Amino acid sequence: QSVLTQPPSMSAAPGQKVTISCSGSSSNIGKNYVSWYQQLPGTAPKLLIYENNKRPSGIPDRFSGSKSGTSATLGITGLQTGDEANYYCGTWDNSLSVEVFGAGTKVTVL
């Protein structure tokens, strides 16, 4: 059971928007930056969002991140078939002294 809770799956039609939640606690999300990673089938995870809401160079602005209290959210607008992937949130947990990840959310483009 993951310390960070994500919905197992989400789906939407091309062009639509999905919002993926990541729920934690005061010892992790509540006190630390959140990152989001995209893992396309058969590939390594790729950084999408860091420090809650920043995008690395090359990541389109269709991807956005936010954090409020002990929860974080990844938004994907203008959904494309190429966005079908697993998405993971991650942060440091001060109580456990470990880097923690959510169990992942599989996004399907209908």
Next chain:
Amino acid sequence: QLQLQESGPGLVKPSETLSLTCSVSGVSLSNTDYYWAWIRQPPGKGLEWVGSVYFNGNAYYNPSLNSRVTISIDKSKNYFTLRLTSVAAADTAVYYCARGSSRFDSWGQGTLVTVPS
């Protein structure tokens, strides 16, 4: 351009020691802005942080792995290594090396290590 490349045996027998190397190019491991991590992913499952090592050799590990894990760094050869002892089938996973700061911004392609049951 930063590149990370994992290498090591793809099959390890139960109770033996898993050893992997992450060769880094494009940045020096002496850079104090970053640390270097191992993250694993069992087949069909999520990501699990194994541990991290800093430029000065200080390392931090996932307590769930107890005393079985050691991560070391060789700045002269620009690689870092993972050693996991007494492996079991539950250690079967794709092992990734990654660069860390406030996030893991660069990852290797991963290497599958299988421990037969």
